[in-house]
Amino acid sequence: MKIGVISDLHIDSNQKAMSREKDFSRSLADQLNQQAVEVLLLAGDISSDYRLSQSFIENVKQQTNCKILFVPGNHDFWSRKNGETDTAGIYTYFKEQEESILERPFLLNDEWAVVGNAGWYDYGYADQKQYTKADFDRMKYRIGAWNDKYYVHWNEKNQVVADWMLGKIEKDLQQIGERKVILMTHVVTHPEFVVPLPNRVYNYFNAFLGSRSYETLYQNHPIAYSIMGHVHFRKTFQDNQTQYICACLGNKKHWSNKNEIEAEIKRTLVTFEI
Known part of the structure; x- marks a missing residue:
């Protein structure tokens, strides 16, 4: 079975980099078809509006036979166009979609399963000596802010959300047997x-880039591959039993060729076989 991995498509901002005759979903579907990808793992940040993100998934599905499995990213919880502020409701919306693995592990076969959740940040990778929890809770540094401050409304502290999602992953891992x-x-x-x-x-x-507390998952479970996104670069890394894959398309400023979306998707997409 051939697995494909990609994240951080940001189709709304990157659409400006495409000519009018090109369609973003067509460009991704063409690459999936050309590489004969059977299962696509889409690790979030399709767009900055949850309904646009889901619509994109459905458009790709119509153009390929590839199975799509998805976890939302922080941007997918935004609703900048419609101004919706019920982030928990948006989470529920994604959970109900066919492609989502939120609280619903996907069994690929008798040997393999895909488990996961969006995940949230627990502040663990920042300088804990220089800054306090209250500093991080403000989500603002000098004149700059982390934009989830304005567009995501969990009505809980970030560390509480991160721990809640970690608990969901732990529960899902208990459901997949060996x-x-x-x-x-x-x-x-x-x-x-x-x-x-x-x-x-x-x-x-x-x-705001990740959660150190999630590292316990690798100590307690047989995780062969770990898929992630968010940081807008591309990297694979082997640590003990786990192959880590970060395959972010990112924004146009991260691309080698600023005007060729198809080539950039090809460069970004990581595949492996199980």
Whole structure:
């Protein structure tokens, strides 16, 4: 079975980089078809509006026979166009979609399962000595802010949300028996994927890139592959039994070729076989 991995498509902002005759969903579907991908793991941040993100998934499905499995990213919980503020309701909306693995592990076969959740950030990768929990809760550093402050409304502290999602993943892992695990989150779960410290800016902003507490998952479960996104770069990394894959398309400024979306999707998409 051939598995494909990609994240952080940001189709709303990246659409500006495409010519009018090109369609973003067509470009991704063409690449999935050309590479004969059977299952696509889409690790969040399709767009900055949850309904647009779900519509994109459905458009890709219509153009390929590839099975799509999805966890939302922080941007997918936004509703900038419609101004909706019920983030828990948006989570429920995604949970009810066919492609979602939120609280619903997907059994690939008798040996493998895909388990995961969006994940949230627990501040663990930031400089805990320089900043306090209250500093991180403000989500604002000097004149800059982490935009989830304005567009995501859990009505809970971030660390509470991160722990809640970790609990969901732990519960799902109990349901899959002895199968080997492909874990998918949006936030990063290994220090190799955050900015090395010290760093003048990321001493603070690393707080919002991932969750150190999620590292316990690798100690307690047979996770063979760990899929993530969020950080807008591309990297694979082997640590003990786990292959970590971060395959972010990211924004146009991260692309090698600023005007060729198809080529950039091809460069970004990571595949492996099980």
